Every structure is written in C-alpha cells, then in structure tokens.
Amino acid sequence: MRGTRPGPAAHGLPAAGSPVPGLFITLALVWLPLFRELPAWMVGAAGLMLIARLRRPWPGQRPSLWIRLLLIGVGLAFVLITFHGLNGALPGSALLLLMAALKAFESTSLRDLRILVLIGYFEIGADLFLSQAPLLVLYLAVITLLLTALWLRLESGREKGGPWSAWREALGWLIRALPTALILFFVFPRISGPLWGLGPTSTHPLGLPRHLDPGSLNRIVLSHQIVFRIRYLGPRPPRVDRYFRGPVFNRFTGTTWLPGRTAHLPPPRTTRLSGAAYRYRITLEPTETRALYALDFPVDWSIGARLDSLFELRSPFPVRRLTRYEAISYPDLRMEHLPEMTRLRDLALPIGADPRSRALAIHWRKENPHPRSIIARALSYFHNQPFYYTLHPPLLTKINSIDDFLFQTRRGFCQHYASAFAFLMRAAGIPARVVTGFVGGHYNSIGGFYVIRESDAHAWDEVWIHGRGWMRVDPTQAIAANRVSPGARAVLSGHLRLAGLELPDQGLWLHLQTSWDAFDALWDRWVLGYGPRLQARLLHEVGFGLAQTAEWLGFILVALSLSFFMNRLRWPDRARRSRRIEEKAWRKLLRRIRPWGIPRAWEPPMAFALRMSDQLIADKRQGFLALAQRYSDLHYQNDPPPEEVRRFAEAASRYDPGSGPVRVKKKSSAEDM
C-alpha cells in the first residue's frame, strides 16, 4: 500500500524509544475491564503473544502465512465454542482481543501498528458497550489519551522532547476536539433502538436469577451494583412495606424453586383495593431480563408492561437500557378467590421428600389448624431453635435438603429460610410460594431517592389466607438478632434492615457514598439517558424545530468550522514559557527590593533599573545593575538559551539587597510618579 508507505520508522524502529512496548501495554489496559468476563485462557494466550512479539528483535520476519492462518482459525473456533456465536459485545470483544494479539504478534511494519491503534480505539468503544459507569468512563478517557499519544509518536517516527511531550500534544488535540465533539453529540440526529440483535453483553446479568437453587442468590447479595433507584412521589410507605417484587417461584423440585407455568395468565380479578396507595418512579438499570420491579402490589404503571397471575410486572422485551417508569402500589391488596387449580399447584410438594419436615408441619396443624397459628408456630420455631444467619452456609444434601436444613445444618440466609418456610406451609396445607425481589434501599439525601443495589436482594414467602388473600411472610426476620454472623452483618444492607439490624451510619464514608450515588443518578439521567427524545426536547427548548434537516445540517457545519477555528489554539510554546521564567524572576527580585513597587513608565529595563538602584545602599548597587543588564540581554534575545535563563533566575533569587531598602520619604516616592 503506497499510501501507508512507512516513513523512517519502517525499516527498523530503534529498540530504545520505540513506541511498540507502550502500545502493547496500552492495548492490555484497554482490555483490562473485560478480563473478568473473558475466559482466562484467552487473556493468557493474548498476553503470551504480546510477550513473544516483544522478545523478537525489531525488523523480525513475519511468521509464515500458514502459521498465521492456523492461529486465526484456532482463535475463531475457541471463541465460537466459548460463546456459542459471535453476536454481542462480549464475544465480539473476545474475538477482537484475539485478532489484536495476533496482529501484534506478527507486526513488523508501521502499517501493522496503525491497525493496532484502530483496534484499540474500537475496543474502547466495545468496553463502553458493556458498561458506562462514571469511573470506567474516566479510566477509558485516560486510556484514550494514552493511545492518542502513542499514535502521535508512531506517526512522528521518533521520540522528540521529553516523555511527556507526546502526552501534552495528545491532550492538546483532544481538548481542541472537544467543542466540536460536544456539538455533534448534542445535535447529531439519533436513531433509537437496536439495529440488530444485541446478544449477551455480560456473562453476569444484573438482577435476580430465573431459578432458585440453594445458593443462587449468593453472588448477588455480595455485589454492590445498583439495580434501580426509586423516588416516592408523595408519602413513603413504612419500612416494613418496602418490598420490591421480582420473580415469583411456585414449583418446588426438592432442591430448586422454579417459576410458575401459569405466569402468562392475567392477575386474579377479584381483588379489592384498600389501605394506602403509593406512587413512585423507578429508574431501572439495564438488567438483560424482562423483570420490572415494583412495590407490593402494583396496580397501575406508566410503561408498556403487563402484570401476570403472580403479580410480576413483566416487560415485553429484555431491559437493555436505562428505563424509567412510574407505578402505583397498594401494599394491602385483598384477594377473595383462589382458583382451585392455583390452590392445588401452590400446595404441591415432591412426593416422599423430606419426611421429618412434613411430620413437623402436620404436627403443628393437628395442634391448631388455623393458618395464622401455624404461621406463628413456624416463625417461632425459626426464632427459638438455634438457626443462624450466615452468607456461607454448609452445603445441603441433594435429597431431603429441607430436612437437612431444618434439623441438621440450621445455617443459611434468606433464600434457605424462605424455601423451608414455604415447604412447611404447603405441608401443613396452606398454599404458599417464594417471592424474590429487593427490600429497603439506601436513602440518598442529596438526590432525594433510594438506591437499591444487588446486595438488597431478598427472598420471602406469600401464603394464602382465606378471606384476606396472599399475605407476605418474611421468615428470615424471625431469626434472633444475636444469631446473625458478623460477616453477614457487615455485608448485608437490605436483608436485615427490617429486623432492626442496621449498622450505625459511618459518618464520612456514608456521606461520600451518598454523594457518589447522587452523582451516579445524575450521570444516568442526563448523560446516559440522552437520546432521541431528550434531544428533540433540547432542540425545541433552544428554539429550533424538531429534526429539520436544514437545521441539523447547519449545526454540523457550525461544528466543522469550529474545528478549523480550534486549530489556531495551541499550547504556549517552550520559548514563551522560558521567557516567562526570567520575567518572573526579575519581578520577584524587584518586589524584594521594594515590596510596594515603583511606578514604571514606558522605559527599557535598564533605565528603570537605574532609577530603582537609587533605592539601594551603594555597595549593593553594582550587583543589581549587573543583574539588570543580564535580564535586559535575555529579555531582548529572540531565543534565550534555557540554561542561561535558569542561571539568571538562580542568581536573581540569590541576590541579597542588603539591610533593606533605603528609607524613602513619601514625598520622594510621590515625585517618582
């Protein structure tokens, strides 16, 4: 390719000062945010290829075509096997990582390195596809700067100036590019919606799992990622009612709770609204699932979603971007009729499993068949028996896992208790199901909203009480406070808050956390939420019509001409900066001689210095005039040598004006004027 005909760099970059290692390090940094998501072998292989390339002397031979094709084929095959396809940001990034590593491995010319720069920029974008958290964006901004600096060095072919000169230059370019970029960002017409399938963006989708195994909430409760924010429009519900409903599970296999098969049915009609209603607005992070979270029990909402027979609010498609919706909930919803089908299903238990638990439940029922009494018996059983709350429970047996938990290990967290409780209720003939979701939330006093994180995930139960409907029971709260393990106390925020186990506020840290959450919310709302709708509103409010072709063309033209104007701005150059050094030193010296200064007419420095020297005692005058002469020489030189400037500054700062300025009467200084 003649166009990329390499400059001096082509026929051998010098080993020292070559931008190649820096470029490789930058590429590694670009992929760093993905290392957790990518298989370890892939990261290792890419690292090995980079190291192998660096160990080779520079104008190395390209590996033979067959080896390269083989490596590409193997890499592609592995990516296909690992991710079952190539669609989506994550498999794409993985493939890009392998291709970049291969390109780096075979790189021999300037052209190869340029391609690496392009891949690097694209991968920064791919990182952003996976997350746009403010800290990551900041990190990637630094990486962009680094990559641009390396690109500049690559193009200039040699190292000039200090190691920071390329950084400075790159920063200059990016800053000058900023105004145009901002204009384009705000006015460039946006098209909403995905253009093609998105594929998985992450191996760990946000939010709650689709099945409830013992331990499936384990990862979530340890994560501090924000799931949604909620702002109450009107009164806030009391703390005991802040349960946000997520997936509901009503089929039990003996170890695992599965979502109900009747979820597609509409909610029971025979409901009565009573008690207080709460209105609120939720800003949901992209969760990649269809679950929308709402306070128990939602009756109205502002988004295209439907409520199913389990009172789950479901979006018609996976939530892939920041979603805001308002909803109204009645915590005290009454239901009158339970269809027979549903009743049977919510009593079903695997045949023959967990005999001791069944026996216990039947025993309770025999003593007092009233459902409320059975519930009370079960809760006091959890409270009085030595049940412990811990995030690291022992493993349960596959068969009779409920028996194992209730009578042997007695250690677990919300999901174990909810599961065991539902089992006991069903065994005692009370329809019951497990509900997962979030509880509580941290109040952000700056933003005026609550933040709900993954660590606020929780599981509880609902039991059917005839005449009242589904009633929430949270067995985890029955555990005695002194039986919560210290580790769980430290980690848990939402789980135990309702039981009054909240940690005392931690002063500064809490304040920082609150500010950060508030910032995060603003970031989400205004930066990440900027889209076609906000754009139309913004343009409309500025006074432009909506998406008039001529208008946005005009905007873009303004942006382009702005970029030409920005090109005139430059960093102050080195000569000017060193000039400032001698001038600063001279002024400092003058201030030491006479702090309040002498009025200066339009006169050359020497004439001024002569006048000034009258203020000095006689034997100091000579040294001062010599300095003035040196300053004058430097100041009127076209290109003063930096080391002389430095020496002058040193001499000026060392100069001792003696016992202080000669006292000058006010009158004489007035004459100076």
Next chain:
Amino acid sequence: MPIPRIRRGQEEPDAGRFPTGSVGTSRQTVHYRKTYILPTPFGLAFALMLAALFLGAMNYNNNMAFFLAFLLASTALLSMSRVHGNLVGLVIHPETPTPVFAGESLHLAIHLENPSSLPRLGLVLRAFHPNETGHTIELPAQGSVVLTLSVPTRVRGWFTPPSLRLESRRPFGLFVAWTRLPPLPPAIIYPAPANPALPLPPPSAGSGSRRAEHPDVEDFQGLRRYRPGDTLRHIHWPAYARGSGLLTKRFESPPIETRILNWHETPGRLEERLSHLTRWIMELEAASCPYGLVLPNLHEPPQCNPGHHQRCLTALALYPEPPP
C-alpha cells in the same frame, strides 16, 4: 521503473517552455489554492473504524460510545486542517542541481522557509517518475531547512528532473496534503567515467622536456613577505641576514606535462570513447595537470582550471549521437 526522459545532442532545453518566474530557482510562497488534500488509505480505514463504532453506539444506545466516535471524528477534522496548514505559506526556493555522472544519484534540493509561528510537521519531497521519497523533516516556527531528494540517473545528456511534490501527513497520518513544486531547471549528466581506466595518453611533445633536463630548476619570480605556512626552504636567508626581515622566494609552478586528450585516440564505440575521456579528465583534474580536449566538433586548448574542466565535461555530456 520508467527511464527518465532524456534529451541528448540538443541545445539547452528551450527556456520558453516554462512560464517565466515559475521555472527553476525563484522564491515562491505555497498558495492555499495550490495545496491539495486527500485522505490516506489509513485515513479511510480510520473512517471505517469510526463508522463501525458509530453503528455500535447506535445499536446499543450507548452515549459514551457516541461521544468517543464524535471526539475521534472531531480530532480527525482538526488534523485535516492541520495537515493543510503544514504547507500553506511556506516559502520555497529550489536549488539548481549540481551535475553528476551518469549512474549516480542527482540530488535535488529545495530550501524551505517557515515565516509563520506554526511549526510545519512531516515535510517530505516526493517524485513519481521515478518513484522516490525523501526524508521526513519537521520545520520549526521561523525556521528554514533544506529538503533533498535523490533521483537515479542513467544516461548522459540533459536530464529534466522529475516533477516534485511537497507533502505532509502529520500529525496523524489520516490525510495527505501536497503541493506541486515548480519544475526544476534541467541538469547536465556527465558520461560515466570508464572503469577500468586506460593509461593516460603520453604528454604532448615538448611540454615535459625541460623538466626532464633540469629537474630541480624552477623559474624564480621574485620575493615577497613571509607568510606563515611558507616552507623554510624558500626563505631568502641572505635577505634575512641583511636585516630586511623574512622574505620568501616565489617560483613559477613547475611546468608539468600537458596532455591533449584526443577523441580519435580512444578505442571503442562512441559511448565508450566518451567514458574514457571523462575518466582521463577526472584523473588529470585530480592531479591538477593541464589538458586539452579534441573532439570531432570541438577543440579545447590545454588549460587547468574549474571552468575548463566543466566546459570539457559538458561537451562530452552533450556530444551528439551519430545519426542512425
């Protein structure tokens, strides 16, 4: 590689071919209307990458990726006007190329001055016939520099230097800006000196005889004041003894052999003969011996000075080919 156009056996190419003032070596300023700019293949690849990034951002509704794409696009735009600014306003002053021997490289040199406070990045000279690229040079603010480009030569005669363009791709290599330089004046390419050399023709009759008889006698010319560097052997000691200071005896340079280089005495075909003559001239010039040159169409009397040397070589370079 295409063979450079060559004009042989002609008078100097017609100066009227070039508009006055644009030919050769006058000083000129690069005008923005004569500065062209196009994306490089790398620039197109960059645009492709940006388009992919933009589509991805659209697909994922990802504002930060949008912003990255716009930031990079804006940087590219800035660099476009910077690349253009690398050339506009430069003062160019081509040098008349010095003659070389056929087969050597002709060095084309262009003086560049930067009257502005904007450093000019990545300046490089390029020729297309033959395809040659010079070294990349940076010209600081208010600086000046000489850019050179070597083009190979093959045959003797008039050589029209290829048309040159001054180009720049810095800072990012996304765009290339160029301006065509005014055509350089044609250069004379001397015949290639023969290798191996034939023995020199014997000195012409009478020229070296006196030297053979009185090898140590030189013509005494007079006295002059001693200058540092004069050899002690030539100091006039008797004068010094008389107290008239240090005087140096001056002598006429020794009469050396004068040779006539005759075309008719060289063997071989036309080009070989010219090569032999060139070689002899080079050797005699190096030894500072006077020589004359006899060609069928030219008779240069024996002499020894740079002008003579140049005249003889030019005559050889432009010797007309025999009609076919």
